[in-house]
Amino acid sequence: MHRSRRQDRKLDLAARAAWLYYVAGNTQDQIAEKLNVSRQAAQRLISTAVSSKLIKFRLDHPLAAGMALAEALRARFDLFYCDVVPTDSAAADPTPAIAIAAAELLERLLLQEAPTVLAFSTGRTLRAMAGELPQVAAPQHKLASLIGAITRDGRAGGFEVVMRLAERTGAQCFPMPTPVVASSPAERELLQMQHSFQVILELAQTAQAAFLGIGEIAWNAPIHRDGFVTDQEITDLVDRGAVGELAGWAFDSHGRLIEGGTNALVAGIPLSKLKAERAIAVGGGPRKVTAIRAALRGRLVAGLITDEATARAVLAGG
Numbered sequence: 001m002h003r004s005r006r007q008d009r010k011l012d013l014a015a016r017a018a019w020l021y022y023v024a025g026n027t028q029d030q031i032a033e034k035l036n037v038s039r040q041a042a043q044r045l046i047s048t049a050v051s052s053k054l055i056k057f058r059l060d061h062p063l064a065a066g067m068a069l070a071e072a073l074r075a076r077f078d079l080f081y082c083d084v085v086p087t088d089s090a091a092a093d094p095t096p097a098i099a100i101a102a103a104e105l106l107e108r109l110l111l112q113e114a115p116t117v118l119a120f121s122t123g124r125t126l127r128a129m130a131g132e133l134p135q136v137a138a139p140q141h142k143l144a145s146l147i148g149a150i151t152r153d154g155r156a157g158g159f160e161v162v163m164r165l166a167e168r169t170g171a172q173c174f175p176m177p178t179p180v181v182a183s184s185p186a187e188r189e190l191l192q193m194q195h196s197f198q199v200i201l202e203l204a205q206t207a208q209a210a211f212l213g214i215g216e217i218a219w220n221a222p223i224h225r226d227g228f229v230t231d232q233e234i235t236d237l238v239d240r241g242a243v244g245e246l247a248g249w250a251f252d253s254h255g256r257l258i259e260g261g262t263n264a265l266v267a268g269i270p271l272s273k274l275k276a277e278r279a280i281a282v283g284g285g286p287r288k289v290t291a292i293r294a295a296l297r298g299r300l301v302a303g304l305i306t307d308e309a310t311a312r313a314v315l316a317g318g
Contacts, residue, residue, distance in 0.1 A: 009104050011052060017042055018049030019067040036081060036108055069311040073304060076315065077296040080277055081303035084311045094284040094307035099128035102211060102282045102305050106133060109209060110169055115140040116208045120161045121247040122149050123213030123222065125283045130164040138169040144203040145176040146210065147247045147268030151227045152179050174200050178267035180228040180248050188267045204269045207278065212301060214283040216291045217242040217250055229262055237261050244291025246271060246300055253290065255298010277302045284310035293317050
């Protein structure tokens with residue numbers, strides 16, 4: 001991340017702290033929890049907002065709308081973490097801005113001295129997040145992948161995340177040694193009997209945070225376009241009422257996992273093994289609105305990093 005961009009993000013974080021303190025009436029302890037920083041850091045952020053003249057009679061910063069949307073989402077869906085970045089009207093894809101926000105949160109987690117476990121799915125948004133993360137020396141931490149990054153025939157998907165993050169941090173890396181979807185339930189059972197899978201399963205269950213890319217279920221959706229599921233399988237999922245997927249697991253508009261279909265073949269970590277209250281969906285854009293709303297409704301995740309346009313659409317749908 002360029003220095004000026006990092007400075008902008010620091011100012012953005014100060015603006016969020018100021019909005020929570022002066023407008024939403026949060027205490028410094030509450031701000032620290034919502035922004036995932038220490039109480040001392042929250043104090044410094046509020047001071048930065050004041051010294052940078054962000055505070056007048058109103059918050060004089062373009063992130064005010066996003067912060068209000070984040071608070072609305074937090075209240076509507078009982079989220080432990082929510083970050084809504086501005087939507088760039090000149091950009092068709094909000095992924096770059098979302099990736100920067102996710103990288104900022106990840107950097108704060110990696111800067112913790114106490115050893116911790118962080119878990120990740122795969123995909124374009126999380127890959128972009130990894131690209132935005134600066135070099136951070138974090139050899140004490142463990143990074144675990146929740147899902148494989150290869151097809152049934154062994155072809156690489158190109159959007160693996162934990163190895164890229166390990167290169168930037170020196171953290172211990174645990175990539176998933178399975179395809180996204182197995183050829184049969186028997187093959188999935190055999191793959192999950194591997195010692196390496198069991199190690200990752202144990203790590204995932206203790207993860208402080210899980211970053212999950214979220215995708216739609218539709219013809220030519222990423223999971224279909226990238227060859228992880230077949231034409232017949234994506235059609236079957238749509239027929240079963242699936243609208244979205246997290247780490248390969250398909251769910252319906254109420255956030256309920258689909259019974260059967262490819263969910264009987266997903267070779268990654270079951271969502272039920274994660275701490276839902278520490279799972280963060282990362283993504284945005286018109287095609288993902290229904291999936292994000294459903295995941296929040298079903299409490300499959302309790303955190304969200306998205307953009308303003310997506311946040312408004314999610315809230316408008318109830």
